[in-house]
Amino acid sequence: MAHANYAVVESGTVTNMIVVDEDVGFEMDGADVVKATSDARIGGSWDGNVFSFVEPPVPEPSAEEVARAAKLASAKEKLAALGLDLEEISAAFGI
Helix, strand or coil: CCCEEEEEEECCCCCCCCCCCCCCCCCEECCEEEEECCCCCCCCEEEECEECCCCCCCCCHHHHHHHHHHHHHHHHHHHHHCCHHHHHHHHHHHH
């Protein structure tokens, strides 16, 4: 039995990926089941011929994340000023 990856496509959007026995096939009501290529990903598009996917933009860090990173950098600098190297700081504090 040969298995293959298929994309479940609803209204041009890949909503799921499944593995199907090619000898049996698979159908779904309200969705197309298309043999997947390496470009098929959940959230991607299917135009009837080609799968495509656009990576979403990386979100900007929140104010809390920026403040935490600044405090962490400050703590590392202060510990390094006391003579600890980065390996020692990481081992002792997990940072």
